[in-house]
Amino acid sequence: MRLGFNFWLGATLTALVIFAGVLAHWIAPFDPVLDADLMNSELPPDATFWFGTDGQGRDVYTRILYGAQISLTVGIVSQVINSIIGVTLGMTAGYWGGWWDDLVNGLTNVMLAIPSLIFALAVMAVIGPGLPSLLIALGLTNWSWTCRIARSSTLSLKSQGYVQAAQTLGYGDLRIMFTQILPNMMGPILVMATLGMGSAVLSEAALSFLGLGIQPPFPSWGSMLTDARQLIQLAPWAALFPGLAIFLSVLGFNLLGDGLRDSLDPHMRTRKP
Amino acid sequence: MTMPLLDIRDLRLSVPLGRFALHPLLKGVSFQIMPGEAYGLVGESGSGKSVTSLAVMGLLKKPLAVTGGQILFKGQNLLALPMREMRRLRGNRIAMIFQEPMTALNPLSTVGRQIAEMFVLHQGKSWGEAEKLAVESLGNVRVPNPDRRAKNYPHQMSGGLRQRVMIAMALACGPDLLIADEPTTALDVTVQAEVLRLIKELCAARGTAVLFISHDLGVIASICQRVGVMYSGCLVEENETRALFDSPRHEYTRGLLGALPRLGSRSEQGRQRLVDIDSIIADRSKLTESRFITPRELEGSQP
Amino acid sequence: MTAPLLQVDDLHVRFPVAGGGLLGKGRRTLHAVNGISFELAKGECLSIVGESGCGKSTTALSILGLQEPTEGMIRYRGKPLTGAGAPNRIDRAKAVQMVFQDPYASLNPRQSVRTSLAAPLRLHGISNGSEVEGRIEAMLKNVGLTPEQARRYPHEFSGGQRQRIGIARALILEPEIVVLDEPVSALDVSVRAQIINLLLDLQEKLGLSYLMISHDLSVVEHMSDRVLVMYFGEIVEEGRWQHIFQTPTHPYTRRLIAAIPDPDARQPLGGCQENSANAAVSAGGQVQDVFSPPTRSELVEIAPQHWMRFAAAAQ
Numbered sequence A: 001m002r003l004g005f006n007f008w009l010g011a012t013l014t015a016l017v018i019f020a021g022v023l024a025h026w027i028a029p030f031d032p033v034l035d036a037d038l039m040n041s042e043l044p045p046d047a048t049f050w051f052g053t054d055g056q057g058r059d060v061y062t063r064i065l066y067g068a069q070i071s072l073t074v075g076i077v078s079q080v081i082n083s084i085i086g087v088t089l090g091m092t093a094g095y096w097g098g099w100w101d102d103l104v105n106g107l108t109n110v111m112l113a114i115p116s117l118i119f120a121l122a123v124m125a126v127i128g129p130g131l132p133s134l135l136i137a138l139g140l141t142n143w144s145w146t147c148r149i150a151r152s153s154t155l156s157l158k159s160q161g162y163v164q165a166a167q168t169l170g171y172g173d174l175r176i177m178f179t180q181i182l183p184n185m186m187g188p189i190l191v192m193a194t195l196g197m198g199s200a201v202l203s204e205a206a207l208s209f210l211g212l213g214i215q216p217p218f219p220s221w222g223s224m225l226t227d228a229r230q231l232i233q234l235a236p237w238a239a240l241f242p243g244l245a246i247f248l249s250v251l252g253f254n255l256l257g258d259g260l261r262d263s264l265d266p267h268m269r270t271r272k273p
Numbered sequence B: 001m002t003m004p005l006l007d008i009r010d011l012r013l014s015v016p017l018g019r020f021a022l023h024p025l026l027k028g029v030s031f032q033i034m035p036g037e038a039y040g041l042v043g044e045s046g047s048g049k050s051v052t053s054l055a056v057m058g059l060l061k062k063p064l065a066v067t068g069g070q071i072l073f074k075g076q077n078l079l080a081l082p083m084r085e086m087r088r089l090r091g092n093r094i095a096m097i098f099q100e101p102m103t104a105l106n107p108l109s110t111v112g113r114q115i116a117e118m119f120v121l122h123q124g125k126s127w128g129e130a131e132k133l134a135v136e137s138l139g140n141v142r143v144p145n146p147d148r149r150a151k152n153y154p155h156q157m158s159g160g161l162r163q164r165v166m167i168a169m170a171l172a173c174g175p176d177l178l179i180a181d182e183p184t185t186a187l188d189v190t191v192q193a194e195v196l197r198l199i200k201e202l203c204a205a206r207g208t209a210v211l212f213i214s215h216d217l218g219v220i221a222s223i224c225q226r227v228g229v230m231y232s233g234c235l236v237e238e239n240e241t242r243a244l245f246d247s248p249r250h251e252y253t254r255g256l257l258g259a260l261p262r263l264g265s266r267s268e269q270g271r272q273r274l275v276d277i278d279s280i281i282a283d284r285s286k287l288t289e290s291r292f293i294t295p296r297e298l299e300g301s302q303p
Numbered sequence C: 001m002t003a004p005l006l007q008v009d010d011l012h013v014r015f016p017v018a019g020g021g022l023l024g025k026g027r028r029t030l031h032a033v034n035g036i037s038f039e040l041a042k043g044e045c046l047s048i049v050g051e052s053g054c055g056k057s058t059t060a061l062s063i064l065g066l067q068e069p070t071e072g073m074i075r076y077r078g079k080p081l082t083g084a085g086a087p088n089r090i091d092r093a094k095a096v097q098m099v100f101q102d103p104y105a106s107l108n109p110r111q112s113v114r115t116s117l118a119a120p121l122r123l124h125g126i127s128n129g130s131e132v133e134g135r136i137e138a139m140l141k142n143v144g145l146t147p148e149q150a151r152r153y154p155h156e157f158s159g160g161q162r163q164r165i166g167i168a169r170a171l172i173l174e175p176e177i178v179v180l181d182e183p184v185s186a187l188d189v190s191v192r193a194q195i196i197n198l199l200l201d202l203q204e205k206l207g208l209s210y211l212m213i214s215h216d217l218s219v220v221e222h223m224s225d226r227v228l229v230m231y232f233g234e235i236v237e238e239g240r241w242q243h244i245f246q247t248p249t250h251p252y253t254r255r256l257i258a259a260i261p262d263p264d265a266r267q268p269l270g271g272c273q274e275n276s277a278n279a280a281v282s283a284g285g286q287v288q289d290v291f292s293p294p295t296r297s298e299l300v301e302i303a304p305q306h307w308m309r310f311a312a313a314a315q
Helices: A005-027 A060-096 A098-113 A116-127 A131-141 A143-158 A161-168 A173-209 A221-229 A237-264 B049-057 B083-089 B111-123 B127-140 B159-171 B189-206 B217-223 B241-246 B251-258 B265-269 B284-289 B295-300 C056-064 C089-093 C113-123 C129-142 C147-151 C159-171 C189-206 C217-223 C241-246 C251-258 C274-284
Strands: B006-017 B021-033 B038-042 B065-073 B094-097 B177-181 B209-214 B226-231 B234-240 C006-017 C028-040 C045-049 C071-076 C096-099 C177-181 C209-214 C226-231 C234-240 C297-303 C306-311
Touching (some): A005 A060, A005 A237, A060 A098, A060 A131, A060 A237, A098 A143, A116 A131, A131 A143, A143 A173, A161 A173, A161 C089, A161 C096, A173 A221, A173 A237, B006 B049, B021 B065, B038 B049, B038 B217, B049 B065, B049 B177, B049 B209, B111 B127, B111 B159, B159 B189, B177 B189, B189 B209, B189 C251, B209 B217, B217 B241, B226 B241, B226 B251, B234 B241, B251 C189, B265 C217, B265 C241, C006 C056, C028 C226, C045 C056, C045 C217, C096 C159, C113 C159, C129 C159, C159 C189, C189 C217, C226 C251, C234 C241
Parallel strands (some): B038 B209, B094 B177, C045 C226, C096 C177, C177 C209
Antiparallel strands (some): B006 B021, B006 B065, C006 C028, C226 C234, C234 C306, C297 C306
């Protein structure tokens, strides 16, 4: 299987985010919260503070490393929730059809019609800010595309000979869905999840920017942007580096998703010279 | 000796395998088609019969590449022809029909307009005139109610009718050569018989030569005067159709004919076990070393 | 008298089809199968021939339980296989299995050969590891594959080998009836012979009954004991293979046989002209439309065990 440059770039960027998040505790030079020193506030990047310091004198580099933990958690957990909801609804709707299919389709269309950020805002307004509610809000809002893909894949896989064969061999519906259909649509679902991680990171940043996500003083890239907003002219690095981190990680997830799509495409996989 | 219409000489075609190696798809194929003659290429999937036809049409897609040989059409080497010239030949002097007409027809345009376009494009006719000619050509391929059918879109027609439309388009400009790549494989037998008869009669009436590609020996036998049998990128046997089926000389041809259940043979001889081609061919890799071409054709190919 | 192995009695399958009109006004009914009846005996190969849309595949799907009949009854050894009192999927699976046309689409690309053969056995309560292995090994040998190949995945096999795997999967539960849906039409010519020989060998060795769906009459003549000719959802002619191929009587049957391009035919493409052929069909039966209910006609025995459909008025 040949993977393109984009896939490797995406994989490297994603690996960098994972590396930063997992090892933040050991590689960060300072504490993200406690090492606040107003004497050091708004320092430009130098040998001690690689990315400079923010308005409260905290090291931006350290806070970005810790912020990666939040971004990763949000990206992965929200997409796991999204995929489980989307695949369950989409696969059963496609397989059983009938009124259940109509109901799921209606629900999907309603979800698609509501801007996901607004919906997440509403969820957050009900259950309050914080990381768990952020995960729930983002997990509940973005399953519609996964659901549509799962449904259409199921519809096409359902007519494959091996699914019919499983029916004649006496398999039950659930067993057919889990052994015959699900493994054969994992490719597109995985791609959707990876691409969704990028948008989840963006949504997290937006919600935190609005003060609904991660609560200060704990760092997330979005809340760092909020804090840096007032100082944008005095200390542009405090906004620049979190922004760059968001940009590069979202780019990484998207390139990885595209690369996976290409490599998991059965037409490209089965072609043997 | 008349000059052959199509003269394929030692055609070699390869697909790159990895960075440096080449995997040969055609290993030096040579055959000739005389003006007005129906020539059949028969072979199994992967034998190279379809890429041969694509090479003649100049429709090879990367990474397929011609690595040697010549395709002479009326003495002109098509492989050396610039794209512009090739486009002018295609559809005009050399036409092609495919297995699945639905994919070859534009779904957003009426069939009448699509046929008319051939006249506008290649013969410089006005649209009004071309549309009249289109209806006429639909009648020629025996589409019932041609004026009404000309206003239909491809999806409103059955597979057999669509294939007739394809034939009408292909023969619109009176080409010298019609390439038919498995044109009836997707059709029911009774429709297949009608379409085959149509191709045969129209081409005979207009003196159009046919290169007919099929895996079905029966179809080839019913339409072609001469047959070439392809196996693994080589032409292993070529002969007059009747002679080839009556006395196949190459072991692969013999195996292929024996593997086929023949209609009526059970009535005559009871149920005979079909020949397992692997049991009579010891070593498939040696198959392409021997080849049989009829003596007459060998004489003909001398310059 | 014992009940026949499989008995299909007055089977009807109709589909509602959305028509062209707005608000579903043009809703019509497609008569896919119109009251067909036949029996399949133990060890017999019965073929259903006809062109696309004649209802032969729908009939097969009904027998397999993949398509609910609108009317009529299908019985297996006298017990109903459809409608009230039908067995569940597990019990039905032991009676009827199917070999599919397309060997590429009919195997799950993510399951090894062993998994696709072992899973049905486990589902049917055979969980003893050595017994499962033993049956897989024996079945692979039966279809001409080696036990070592069980570890491999479908994409590692050629079309012919895949079809052997498909046959192994259909036979692993030891069904009595196997539906063969165009079993060789997607295969290369030289491989066809091998699969046809294999199917005939297995039929004799295991005492199988085949119900074959095919449009390839030369294969049908080679393999069948009896033949049903279907046209627009009805059986127009039925008989032993000799009847159908040596003394075909219904105009549609004749037309089908005449249309086969045969490498031995001295006269290429024999048979009647297309217009007269259509006329001939309408003379014997009547020109049909899948959307209109069938006109009255009946099967008449014209020779022992040789039946042909006549319009009721012609009686």
